[in-house]
Amino acid sequence: MIQESLKKQLxxxxxxxxxxxxxxxxxxxxxSFSKNHPSIACASLLVLDFQTLDVVYEDxxxxxxxxxxxxxxxxxxxxxxxxxxxxxxxxSAISSFPQVLMVDGFGLACHLGVLADLPTIGIGKSLHxxxxxxxxxxxxxxxxxxxxxxxxxxxxxxxGSTLGAAMRSSEGSSKPIFISVGxxxxxxxxxxxxxxxxxxxxxxxxxxxxxxxxxxxxxRKHGLS
DNA sequence: GCGACAG
DNA sequence: ATCTTGTCGC
Numbered sequence: 001m002i003q004e005s006l007k008k009q010l011x012x013x014x015x016x017x018x019x020x021x022x023x024x025x026x027x028x029x030x031x032s033f034s035k036n037h038p039s040i041a042c043a044s045l046l047v048l049d050f051q052t053l054d055v056v057y058e059d060x061x062x063x064x065x066x067x068x069x070x071x072x073x074x075x076x077x078x079x080x081x082x083x084x085x086x087x088x089x090x091x092s093a094i095s096s097f098p099q100v101l102m103v104d105g106f107g108l109a110c111h112l113g114v115l116a117d118l119p120t121i122g123i124g125k126s127l128h129x130x131x132x133x134x135x136x137x138x139x140x141x142x143x144x145x146x147x148x149x150x151x152x153x154x155x156x157x158x159x160g161s162t163l164g165a166a167m168r169s170s171e172g173s174s175k176p177i178f179i180s181v182g183x184x185x186x187x188x189x190x191x192x193x194x195x196x197x198x199x200x201x202x203x204x205x206x207x208x209x210x211x212x213x214x215x216x217x218x219x220r221k222h223g224l225s
Numbered sequence: 226g227c228g229a230c231a232g
Numbered sequence: 233a234t235c236t237t238g239t240c241g242c
Contacts, residue, residue, distance in 0.1 A: 072230080074231055078232070105231040124232095126231070126232095127230090135229090180231095
């Protein structure tokens with residue numbers, strides 16, 4: 001199976017020579033779907049200056065997706081076009097090529113990280129039910145941890161492995177975000193980077209593409225939308 | 226009681 | 233993904 005083959009190549013420890021202090025460019029990828037035509041999407045890759053959270057690079061691609069969305073197999077639908085955008089930027093030798101990439105979805109982050117050979121962090125706005133993880137279980141853990149110092153709890157599956165962490169990025173928010181172990185990065189480092197890049201609930205590298213594409217497609221709603 | 230499940 | 237509902241801030 002392709003997923004198992006890729007899993008063997010997954011590295012869950014830091015494989016980079018920079019630290020949070022020297023991290024300069026953090027990327028984000030996302031797909032935004034057309035309301036009218038469900039198979040048409042705008043894929044985006046953008047890069048933020050980690051210190052200022054300003055967007056320093058952006059690229060888009062309009063695609064017609066033929067692979068359907070199947071829970072657990074998101075990467076087969078979304079990874080190809082995202083990989084294209086990454087390769088294109090890499091080929092262009094643009095100086096702001098990201099040192100780490102944020103990706104929507106747990107498995108997609110791992111999948112894309114291995115294929116692009118890039119450190120990736122998975123960001124989830126909702127929980128992917130896998131390995132015995134449930135919404136209620138996470139809620140209970142966060143509830144129990146409410147008085148404690150940390151707003152971050154590890155997500156440990158039935159298999160005993162740590163798949164990521166749930167983090168309440170805004171005070172009092174009942175909806176946490178989910179940070180997954182990606183590729184070539186440790187969960188601890190991933191959490192640090194996400195914390196710093198959170199202006200709102202969703203970290204900027206993931207939030208910005210949505211806002212940007214919105215305006216872009218709104219601007220060109222005459223042609224495609 | 227129904228439906229649960231990244232995007 | 234998108235939609236809906238609820239809460240809060242403008």
